Amino acid sequence: MLTIGKLGEAAGVKVPTIRYYEQIGLLPEAERSAGNQRLYSRKAQGRLAFIRHARDLGFTLEAIRDLLSLSDRPDQSCAAADAIAKAQLAEVESRIARLTALKAELERMVVQCAGGKIADCRVIEVLGDHSLCETNHRHPETEATH
Amino acid sequence: MLTIGKLGEAAGVKVPTIRYYEQIGLLPEAERSAGNQRLYSRKAQGRLAFIRHARDLGFTLEAIRDLLSLSDRPDQSCAAADAIAKAQLAEVESRIARLTALKAELERMVVQCAGGKIADCRVIEVLGDHSLCETNHRHPETEATH
DNA sequence: CTTGAAGCTATAGTTGCTAGAGACATTAGG
DNA sequence: CCTAATGTCTCTAGCAACTATAGCTTCAAG
Numbered sequence: 001m002l003t004i005g006k007l008g009e010a011a012g013v014k015v016p017t018i019r020y021y022e023q024i025g026l027l028p029e030a031e032r033s034a035g036n037q038r039l040y041s042r043k044a045q046g047r048l049a050f051i052r053h054a055r056d057l058g059f060t061l062e063a064i065r066d067l068l069s070l071s072d073r074p075d076q077s078c079a080a081a082d083a084i085a086k087a088q089l090a091e092v093e094s095r096i097a098r099l100t101a102l103k104a105e106l107e108r109m110v111v112q113c114a115g116g117k118i119a120d121c122r123v124i125e126v127l128g129d130h131s132l133c134e135t136n137h138r139h140p141e142t143e144a145t146h
Numbered sequence: 147m148l149t150i151g152k153l154g155e156a157a158g159v160k161v162p163t164i165r166y167y168e169q170i171g172l173l174p175e176a177e178r179s180a181g182n183q184r185l186y187s188r189k190a191q192g193r194l195a196f197i198r199h200a201r202d203l204g205f206t207l208e209a210i211r212d213l214l215s216l217s218d219r220p221d222q223s224c225a226a227a228d229a230i231a232k233a234q235l236a237e238v239e240s241r242i243a244r245l246t247a248l249k250a251e252l253e254r255m256v257v258q259c260a261g262g263k264i265a266d267c268r269v270i271e272v273l274g275d276h277s278l279c280e281t282n283h284r285h286p287e288t289e290a291t292h
Numbered sequence: 293c294t295t296g297a298a299g300c301t302a303t304a305g306t307t308g309c310t311a312g313a314g315a316c317a318t319t320a321g322g
Numbered sequence: 323c324c325t326a327a328t329g330t331c332t333c334t335a336g337c338a339a340c341t342a343t344a345g346c347t348t349c350a351a352g
Contacts, residue, residue: 078264107235
């Protein structure tokens with residue numbers, strides 16, 4: 001049995017994140033030691049690795065919740081799992097498409113900036129006037145956070 | 147002078163978003179009508195368009211705050227604006243790189259799924275075992291929200 | 293003059309965590 | 323066996339960038 005710290009280390013997940021996953025019901029409530037500390041089995045470690053891996057692939061926690069409950073029923077059809085993965089793939093593809101358009105526009109801006117005064121700055125000018133753009137980067141649909 | 151609704155319509159920004167921008171100091175406090183409703187000048191409209199456009203290009207509100215204050219000082223050097231745009235370009239490029247790796251892995255998963263039972267599902271299997279992956283899609287660095 | 297749309301403020305919710313406070317548990321060294 | 327350092331506990335609040343709700347006031351059209 002692993003303590004939460006060891007588990008986090010093994011799975012590459014921070015300790016508060018594990019507690020958070022338990023809190024939102026993505027991980028089952030852990031067993032506790034005599035002193036009320038969480039203890040994890042190998043099975044729990046596998047489940048956390050699954051979550052971590054799916055997160056790395058960009059699945060939302062909601063999608064992961066569904067995937068986990070599917071993986072708990074091994075004799076059902078995998079159509080649902082397939083659909084979730086395909087949806088994620090489509091999402092990733094559309095993000096790439098959008099980001100590629102942004103990249104083109106940003107490159108244009110940066111290249112055209114001659115490095116003079118703000119008044120002549122192409123960056124500022126283009127931002128102020130969308131009609132100076134070549135591509136249609138309207139409709140965000142999903143943007144990234146840091 | 148435009149009401150907040152007209153302004154939002156003109157700039158493609160939702161009304162609560164405009165109030166939010168004012169609240170965080172990205173837009174100056176609007177003038178008010180006799181009945182306490184916000185009124186906007188053409189200048190304000192331009193500023194909002196600038197913000198909207200920069201958001202469309204993926205700049206954070208913090209970066210936009212800086213860009214706006216730069217654009218208010220037209221005789222300064224545009225090096226700072228250039229740097230912000232270049233940083234944004236780098237950010238976009240690294241996101242594209244990461245998403246492209248994810249896309250490859252998701253495609254592999256989806257293609258290999260034969261559509262049988264969960265027990266044989268490649269999607270579930272790969273998620274449970276990172277060593278089945280070809281690419282190294284570790285280290286998220288920044289993931290997207292919806 | 294009345295009705296319905298649009299505006300106001302204030303608060304809480306979204307996603308996926310992360311950070312902090314203050315208290316208890318465990319472990320290693322002396 | 324005692325102490326100090328680390329680990330863990332709960333709880334709350336914060337991050338980005340909005341969005342949604344509630345309960346009110348104001349405005350424009352008929």
